[in-house]
Amino acid sequence: MSGARRSANSEAMSENRSLWRYANPAEFMRVSGVILPWAAGAALVLLLGGAAWGLFFVPPDYRQGETVRIMYVHVPAAMMAINIYFIMAVASAVGLIRRHHVSFLVAKAAAPIGAGLTLAAIVTGAIWGQPTWGTWWVWDPKLTSILIMLFFYLGYIGLWAAVDDPEKAADLSGVLCLTGVVFAFLSRYAVEIFGDQTLHQPASLSLDAETNVADVFYWPLLVTIAGFYAFFIALVLLRARTEIRLRRARALKLRRAAMETA
């Protein structure tokens, strides 16, 4: 965006608003415009590379056979399902405490991505579970808690959609997200703590575990996880930028309408 256009825009926006608030989106647009192509490029390379590695250059597992390859979608998606909600909670907290408006928009932009990846984790898990466990779905603690996550995302998206005033919607959904993150953790542990029987294997990888998945499976998995993160960052920035542009367009339209009627 050229300097002249930007200043024209911010002039249009700053009418009866404090400058500080709209200084922030402008800065966000500048920084995110620089990051976006890099994140998108990294996502493309890592996802394609990781998928090719996982699909063609990893031996089939000695018990799961070829179905093990679904891990390269399932594990990153399940990881993101939980992490994105946490990211949204942090963004909402920043938004509520510092009155940082872009922060709310990032949380709003992240929610559908989180919901989509949660759904992806559930669907890929079911596709994997059918040949391996012999069932599409079990009410197992891990499966239940990921399904619960989906409803937390849907509630958050629903609240944004239901409140007309975008300022109010931002604050209310921020309050919901912060309350939700507490109860999402609680329900996760509530279903896991007395989970007598579990079909789901323990976490495929964690930093403090002694045994992770075997190295041949491990490295391509790290690549696809990095790819999912890059993909998420690119998509969040893109969606947040679109939202900011939409609001600018709306503000300009309102201004023009006001000038015409005056």
Next chain:
Amino acid sequence: MRAAWALLRRDVALSLRIGGGGAMGVAFFAMVALLTPLGLGEETDALARVAGGVIFTAALLACLLSLDRLFQADWEDGALDLLALGPLPLEAVAGVKALAHWLTTGLPLIAAAPALALMLDLPAAAFWPLMTALAVGTPGLSLIGAVGAALTVGVRRGGLLLSLLVLPLYLPTLVLGARAVSRAAVGLDAVAPLALLGAVTLLSLVAGPLAAAAALRVNMR
């Protein structure tokens, strides 16, 4: 303190006079619980096994359905603005309103639960754990519900949205309460889930009024 007492008396009186108060909630509670044996048909053995979970689920739904009027009537006629200007902080208003909701919804449910437990063939060993779980868990339902009610107070026909927001927040209470009952039914220790249920309710006591007041402030500006 006097303001809180006055608000509590006002809210309890209002909900007792309008719409039958707790009676409607109890009727709904009983109806949902009695749908289960009808749905299950001849499987009477299964009934005893699911009784605790069914009663808890029914209590949760009965609580949920009476939430939408928690703040809405006061918000519409402006009473909430007066309350916000009054001597009580908004957090306390939300807390007192949640307490009034529990007195007119949760308490009647607990009173009706023994009859339902009997009709649903709940094992005798699970009876007291069920009553304890309801007594410990239902205040949490009202407190968490206050958050959802405050968030959706400005939304027209927010009932469905309210359910979508509040039900996920109710899950820890449901899971722990139902688990306490099902463990007691097979002779396992029910103290641990009950203690955790108490922890969830105490957490709701802190988080509920805070979040509800924050949401009300946003809606009133």
